[in-house]
Amino acid sequence: MEDIDTIGKKWGDLDIDILVKIFQSFDIFELTSGIAQVCSTWRLACCDPLLWKTLDLTMLRSNFIKIPLEPYVYVDGRSDKTLTRVLKIALNLSRGNILTLILHFNLYINDDQLTYTAERCPRLKRLVMPAWNRIKKTGICKAIRVWEDLESLTMPSIANPPYLMEEISKNCKKFSELKIMGPCDILFASTLTAFLPNLKVLSLRCSMLLKDALIIILDGLQHLEVLNISHCLLIEVPPPPAPKKVFKELDESILRRASRLRQFLTCNDDSCMACQRTRNDEGLLRWYRYGELFWKADEVRSLAL
Structure with a gap:
């Protein structure tokens, strides 16, 4: 017992900076496993x-099944x-x-959990929440x-976006970066x-993108500096009965509008695996099929994970 107490005292006597350095290598499960209860020094280190700076919950996934009615999980x-x-x-x-x-795309947080989180991290600058079926x-x-x-949000496409964008406009005056993991239509x-x-x-990468929607973005977002449409399925939907048209190349009207941007990131290559996946999924990418690195990736460095 004396040996154990001696070891415990030695650990407790470690400089807090050293403990913090050690704890920086821990994942979220290890940080929340109870190490803060060891002693007052460890708790101080755990609160550093x-x-x-980042709460990365991508190790957490919900155990769920798909259902036919809202919220569909x-x-x-x-x-x-x-x-x-x-x-x-x-x-x-x-x-x-x-x-x-940062949340995993298969972590389905609910309203109570989100509200609880918001109230306790009011200084949040970046939110990565690719799925919010239950929100x-x-x-x-x-x-x-x-x-x-x-300042930055990664989100799925939603059926009724005006309420959310209006709320961001009213409350988040520093907001400057958006990534949408889903189709971008005219609305x-x-x-x-x-x-x-x-x-x-x-960033609209790996999504179905209407040509008219792209034109609206390029014409309407005059302060836009970086636009990523890599691996997108760019389509035009004429009046029926004409079929939709899939573009293999960007036409001059798009390129002219995009020329003012600092970065205009595109890729529509038959040999590109990401482009193939977007086409195979018809612009509604099934992220769960393709592994961790794929959904976390982005050609825009500040949006990649």
């Missing part, structure tokens, strides 16, 4: 802001309990210092109102130009 209760436990411990230790929050309008709007410092494009005219970086 260096550990909590049913999440096992144990998954929710695990997520809630991790959130409570992490957000308590972080003391409001989290600037970046209602009231939940995401309540969170956005807290996140006044939000989405028009919403962006109406509510986020100062957007500087936009």
Whole structure:
């Protein structure tokens, strides 16, 4: 027993900076496993802001099944309990210092969990939440109102985008980067130009993109500096009965409009694996098929994970 106590005292006597350096190598499960309970020195180290600039929850996934009705997923209760436990411990230790929050695309957070998170990391600058089947309008709007410092958002496409973009416009004056993991139609494009005219970086990679929507974006977002449409399925939908047209190359009208951008990232190559996947999935990419590196990737460095 004396040997164990001696070892414990030696660990407790370690300089906090050294402990923080060690804890920086820990994943979220290790950081929330109870190490903060060892002693007061360890708890101080566990609360160091260096550990909590980013809360990366990509190791967490919901145990779910697809269902035919909204929200189109049913999440096992144990998954929710695990997520809630991790959130409570992490957000308590972080003391409001989290600037970046990253969720896995198969982690289906609910309104209560999102609201709880927003209230405890009010300084958030970047949110990566590729799926929000279980998030209602009231939940995401309540969170956005807290996140006044939000600058960057990665999100799925949604059926009714105006309410969200309007909320961002009202509350997030520094907002400048958006990544949409899903189709971009005329409604989405028009919403962006109406509510986020100062957007500087936009990524639509691996999505179905209407040509008219692309023109609206290029004409309406006059402050846009970087646009990524790599691996997109660019289409035009004429009036019926004419079939939709898929573009193999960008025409002169698009290239002329895009010439003012600092970066215009494109790829439509038959030999490109990402382009092949977008075409095979008809612009509605099934991210779960392709592994971790694919959904985390982006040609825009500031949006890649």
